[in-house]
Amino acid sequence: MVRTPLTPWERERGERFGALLREARGERSMVEVAAVAGVSAETLRKIETGRAPTPSFFTVVALAFALDLSLDELAAACAPPGDGEHGEQGAALSA
Amino acid sequence: MVRTPLTPWERERGERFGALLREARGERSMVEVAAVAGVSAETLRKIETGRAPTPSFFTVVALAFALDLSLDELAAACAPPGDGEHGEQGAALSA
């Protein structure tokens, strides 16, 4: 195997991540936020619904920027339980 | 065209991004940092050399975690010039 398929855990994380974005979007429409971030509405929808569980870094940066979110908070919110601050290795994140 | 190819500007940004990671890695070896982050050494190499200009969000999260970097600082360091704080739309980031 070359490209390890996404684990169920990663897909769950993607759903939580999308829920966070959707919550942060609030009343604004998908197309508006997507336009501000410079991504297509379909992409934003897939990320929000968890069908794109591991979006690209700069896509997330653009969305967080459009939504006034902190990347560190986003990452922390989707991090596995018991996430320390810096010394903890073996995070097994990737993807 | 469906999946827009990466623009030269995005590739440059990827190179800057990789240079930042390499600088933050300092003396530590690639294999060690990659192992801590939970990614393969080849993947880290491609990101550092800019041959993977738009890595996945959680991959970057894991690397930033392994390197004790702030995601917001990373994003800011790779942001286009004239990056305000929140109102600036049309960022045209994506990828």
Next chain:
DNA sequence: TCTTATACCGGTATTTGTATCACGGTCGAG
């Protein structure tokens, strides 16, 4: 009712990320 806007879903196309393998280069220890 008809139209519009929004969101969801399926399919399709293309590009990219991730990982493995193979080979070569450099450097230091033996």
Next chain:
DNA sequence: CTCGACCGTGATACAAATACCGGTATAAGA
């Protein structure tokens, strides 16, 4: 010189991200 560790490049393989299309459903407005 050989061996090992590290870095780099190339090719290969597969899964996923992004984007566009059409269709569907719902709710608000003319």
